Amino acid sequence: MLYSLIRPALFLLDAERAHGLALSALKLWPAGGTDRADGPLATTVAGLAFPNPLGMAAGFDKDAEVPDALLGAGFGFAEVGSITPLPQPGNPRPRLFRLVEDRAVINRMGFNNGGAEAAVERLARRNSRPGIVGVNIGANKDSTDRIADYATMARLTAPLASYLAVNVSSPNTPGLRALQDEGALTALLDAVLEARGRSGPPVFLKVAPDLEPADIDAIARIAADKALGALIVSNTTISRPPLKSAHAGETGGLSGAPLRDLAQQRLRDFRKATGGAVPLIGVGGIATAEDAWARIRAGASLVQLYSAMTYAGPGIARQITRGLERLMRRDGFATIAEAVGTE
Secondary structure (H helix, E strand, O other): OHHHHHHHHHOOOOHHHHHHHHHHHHOOOOOOOOOOOOOOOOEEEOOEEEOOOEEEOOOOOOOOOOHHHHHHOOOOEEEEEEEOOOOEOOOOOOOEEEEHHHOEEEEOOOOOEOOHHHHHHHHHHOOOOOOEEEEEEOOOOOOOOHHHHHHHHHHHHHHHOOEEEEEOOOOOOOOHHHHHOHHHHHHHHHHHHHHHOOOOOOEEEEEOOOOOHHHHHHHHHHHHHOOOOEEEEOOOEOOOOOOOOOOOOOOOEEEEHHHHHHHHHHHHHHHHHHOOOOOEEEEOOOOOHHHHHHHHHOOOOEEEEOHHHHHHOOOHHHHHHHHHHHHHHHOOOOOHHHHOOOO
């Protein structure tokens, strides 16, 4: 209710400035992470006990400033980053655009973040607190050895992360998506897994929605071979379905409502390709409990959102989790795990 009153004023601001204000406001939010891990929406993925299956996707809290506030807002887990070894400013502004008529966002941020040293310090300060906080790791734009960058990030953040998310699917760092190719991806994951150490957290892989069937099959095979904790399906899209907004022609990754059908189909594709052997996390266009439930029924063990909070505010987490509990009861499932892949 409160957010609906202040949203018109926020939308008068540049989208990136408004995002900064949202982070500042969340710093005043009570910390969370104490929700019961045995409640009605609790589920276990990659050995981690999630109090509910709804997470905040990477990109919102790039520098690990407010993960505990996000947990306090009702998210079952928070994923911070993407974080790179060295600080980098990202692409020139403006680089974040609201497509209000489409309930969408286009961004070409370019992995802007304060670097590993600052993020590791923040993560270390909150490391004794409860709650699942994943760290999304990336490579610097001007790096001469991107695989080494990912290995560095895995080594630095593994002791502080509930899981590591390897992001090779952002469209805003030139050449990054080439790391999804079979040979490059195998070498990258080998380096990350070695740097993480044998006792380190599970490794998740975040993939693009703009993949060919052969790419999907190869990634699914590699994910199973490397015993990854999960595949995050998917990042933003470089495709452009019909859009109404004047910002429709901006370059960058499209997220929000127009991504929903593509992301849902890509999840189904990965469910088929993996045969259910690798847990999937559904992302892209999720704005309601019905959206999240459809993704779970299509094969997602967990779901994430980001763009929808731009339009609905931080109360969206509790709205969706309350709705998920209702939908689960309606359809006769005792647990979230029972419903995965039952469409």
